[in-house]
Amino acid sequence: MRHLRVNWATIALTMLVVGLLGVAAGFVWSALAPASRYVLTDTGPQLADLETQSLIEADGWFAVVTGACGLLCGAAAYVLGRRRPVEVLVGLTGGSLLAAYVALLVGRSAKGTVQASAAGGLTTTTSLNVTAHGVLFAWPLLATALFWAVEFVITYRERGR
DSSP: OHHHHHHHHHHHHHHHHHHHHHHHHHHHHHHHSOOOEEEEETTEEEESSTTOOHHHHHHHHHHHHHHHHHHHHHHHHHHHTSSSHHHHHHHHHHHHHHHHHHHHHHHHHHOOOEEEEETTEEEEEOOOOOSSGGGGGHHHHHHHHHHHHHHHHHHHHHHHO
16 A cells, blocks of 8 residues: 555656646746737737737747757656656656646736737737647657657667676
C-alpha cells in the first residue's frame, strides 16, 4: 500500500510542478505575441484589419513558448525522475497538458485593454487566443518525446555493452 501512495504522490507532484510552469509560460506568451485589433460594431467585434497576421503569429508564439517549455520539462523530468520513470512520465504528460491550458488562460487574460474610440466604432485590443487548437499539444508532445528519446538512447547503449 505504501508503494502505491508513493507512486501517486510522484505523479501528483510532477503534475503540480509542471502545471505551475504554465503561469510563467502564459506571461511570456502574452509579452511576445501581438494582440489583434478589433472594432466593436453593432453586429459584434470585427477585425480592424482583415489582412492581419496577428492571429497566426499568436498561435506561432504559443507553440514556440510552450514547445520550449516542453523540451525543458522533458529533460528535467528525465534527469530528476530516473528512479521512478513511469510515474514521472505519467505526471509529466498530465502536467504538460495542464500547463498548456494554464498558459492559454493566463496569456489570454494578460492582454486586452481599450486603446481608442472613434466615430465608426470603439477600437479595442482583444485578449490573445489560439485559433489552431493543435498548438495546445506542443508542450506535452515535445516533453514526452524528449523523455522517451533520451530513455531509448540510454537503454540502447546499455544493452549494447
